[in-house]
Amino acid sequence: MTDKRLTIWEQARLHGYSRRDFIQFCGWIAAAAGIEATGVPQVIAALDTKPRLPVVWFHFQECTCCSESFIRSSHPIVSDIVLDKLSLDYTETLQAAAGKQAEEALHQTMTKYKGEYLMLVEGSVPTEEDGVYCCIGGRTALDIVKEAAANAKAIVCWGSCASNGCIQAAKPNPTGATPIHKLISGKPIINVPGCPPIAEVMAGTIVHLLAFDRIPQLDGLGRPKAFYSRRIHDTCYRRPNYDAGLFVETFDDENARRGYCLYKVGCRGPVTYNSCGVMRWNNGVSYPIQSGHGCIGCTEANFWDNGPFYQHLASFPGFGIESTADTVGVTVGAITAVGIAAHAITTNIKKRRQLRQEIKNSDSPAEEKKGGE
Amino acid sequence: MERNSIRRVYVWQLPVRFYHWLNALTVTTSVITGYLIGKPLAIQLGREASFGYWFGTVRFIHFLAAFVFFFNFLFRIYWGFAGNRYADWKNFIPTRRKQWKEVGQILKVDVLQAEGKPIESVGHNSLAGLTYFLTFLAFLFQSVTGFGMYSAMSNAWLPRLFAWIVPLMGGDFAVRQWHHMMMWFFIIFSMVHVYLVFYHDYVEGRGILSSMAGGWKFIEKEVQPKAE
Missing domain, CATH: 3.40.50.700 (NADH:ubiquinone oxidoreductase-like, 20kDa subunit)
Structure with missing residues (x-):
């Protein structure tokens, strides 16, 4: 030196x-x-x-x-x-x-x-x-x-x-x-x-x-x-398939062969910022999506915790690895529906009792004088 | 029971009703399109991308509904200061002892259906007001997270105002996750809300169902409209 x-x-x-x-x-x-x-x-x-x-x-x-x-x-x-x-x-x-x-x-x-x-x-x-x-x-x-x-x-x-x-x-x-x-x-x-x-x-x-x-x-x-400054999604050559609603459902289906969008199999392109879609890898040879695999969002904080990689939504903590916010939402919704049904039943019982009471009241002459129902 | 001595009170002013139905429309639209965005239908078109744009259209409708929803929400906040006593912001934030007492009373009588004095609020009852306050917080959350995500694809000043939420929540993925979870709050709120409106009309017969169309409710003569 x-x-x-x-x-x-x-x-x-x-x-x-x-x-x-x-x-x-x-x-x-x-x-x-x-x-x-x-x-x-x-x-x-x-x-x-x-x-x-x-x-x-x-x-x-x-x-x-x-x-x-x-x-x-x-x-x-x-x-x-x-x-x-x-x-x-x-x-x-x-x-x-x-x-x-x-x-x-x-x-x-x-x-x-x-x-x-x-x-x-x-x-x-x-x-x-x-x-x-x-x-x-x-x-x-x-x-x-x-x-x-x-x-x-x-x-x-x-x-x-x-x-x-x-x-x-x-x-x-x-x-x-x-x-x-x-x-x-x-x-x-x-x-x-x-x-x-x-x-x-x-x-x-x-x-x-x-x-x-x-x-x-x-x-x-x-x-x-x-x-x-741009998301993988914004520069992805498969983006037209996304806008047209053409999605790969499983990695071995006809849609995957046709090169449709990998959004439904967990691609993190829409939430990941990098230049993969533009610069690509290994002298511009390819990048994950071009090779048929969704982006795993490796530039984003906590990307390991946002798994599973092949699911659009992350698993919901405390409800098992496969459950998402939707699983929890549907469960809570079903509980709410049951609650509403139960409430509706007791309401009807209560209302019948009230109606019977009011009819009885209106039948009695003392009540009639007062005006009643 | 002096059931025949009933009079009608003009409770919901036209702007409130207009807000309510526009809100219902935009929330419904946003929930349906939002759910589709999170879980697109498996339409096996087997065609080339250049011939279709249905997912783009779904997203466009979502964004359009969101913008209308947002400004409608802002308008309602304004009306909480400009509207009549039933629209006033003080109905939504229980600051007085009386309001909290009423919350407890409603939980007892309407929710648990125990015996008790019937609630005789003319506008929102205290529990409903508090629930709507929570929905306003949900509106705010949904607006902030929604525009935060939208800011990645827009240079317009309005969504850019919310770009800070993305780094704050640890990235777009987390924002999307929370935005999606909050959707379920809207769905479950709507279920309970619609049921309770029917419930109140069913047991009280004060025309609460039609009040959001015409603005009038019916109350017993001796019930004084609360000075809010």
Whole structure:
């Protein structure tokens, strides 16, 4: 690690790239971040003059599927971003260093680039039992996050674990898994949910930070609007089937073969925000719905608790796994109907008695004088 | 019993009646279309999507009914301050001891059918008023969650006003789940409501059924309209 930080262009030239390669890369990067053609010169200027961004990438309670997804990013090629254009100083999964050297690299970055480094977090942080459920180098994840976040320029939360807790935070959440935004305040936090997030979405978010040196526009849940402002449903190629009321009833029926909408077999597309329908996965090959399976809503908080995945409505707590709000509604409705029937019967008994009484009263001459019925 | 000395009182003003029936219409429409949206019919058309739009139409009717319902609801709140004493907002929130006492009395006489003094409210009785207050809360909840979901597909300012509910409830799925559950409140309320109107007319004979058409109720001479 040299003391003088090279700019991205200088770094690229050092690696033997031509100016032409560099400009081409800037074009990719701009497209990935969703910037229009007129914005490309701005990107070039930024990468020409800005020093490489020091980055630390943490792994806590997670399965590394975010990293796996990220290294499969196609445009721009991930090695270009991470290994050449960023200065990835610490990451448990990819780094060559181990033990003391790795910890030293981390601390060097955190002290040397105080307030300048970008903190990427993959995984949630356990808070139960003082956080013992996830320890690295003898320290709890909670401890590490707090220390690293204190001097970070910004925090990017990779995946649903870091953004909303994902499966570890599903009921009953024994380790007290907590997303980063609930632990850290006063720092810009970008949530990039998904299990995993789409590689191009991850790359696009990083590229935006890299090129513009400021966080992208975020929605109410801290997600980049460029990728999370629309529902899967709104960009789904099966949407016309939904509007036409053509639904798959079971996964092996004629409707499934015809590619009708998967709404009735539990597709979470209408309640899930992501770019799957537009960017798709694995170099744009497909996405779950295109492959005949409903969306499971992996970018949304509590998606594990909103099961079963193959049911439109979630099961109703306390009434068994198959029962939904409708089961409960029908039951309560039936009880109400029985109650009404019982009430109607007693009302009639009461009314008959009253009528008999009134007729008897009107028959008696004393009552007749008073006017009666 | 001085049954022949009966006089009629103008209880429900035209705006109240108009509100009531428009509300009944939009709630019925919303429940039917809402149920269909949650559980679409299995119509095996076996055709291409470009030839049909029935589900889109069902959703459109739901949204249309919801907008009318919402503004009708707002109007009723206004009328709770501008209308006559029977329409007044104070009927719906039992703040006085007397109202709570009446609630207990109604539970005893009308619901449990124990012997007791018959209730002689002219407008809403206290228990009915309280129940309607709960329905107003349900109206509010349904409006907020409904517009919250709608805000994802609209840039209009009105639904955008309710976009905050989605992150607050933990995402669109939860909002949809709650919106759907609340539908059952409307169904069960309607069952009980319709039954009770028939019940009151059946045992009291004060014309409560027709009062929502013409506005008049019949009361015994000696019953003084309550000063609300």
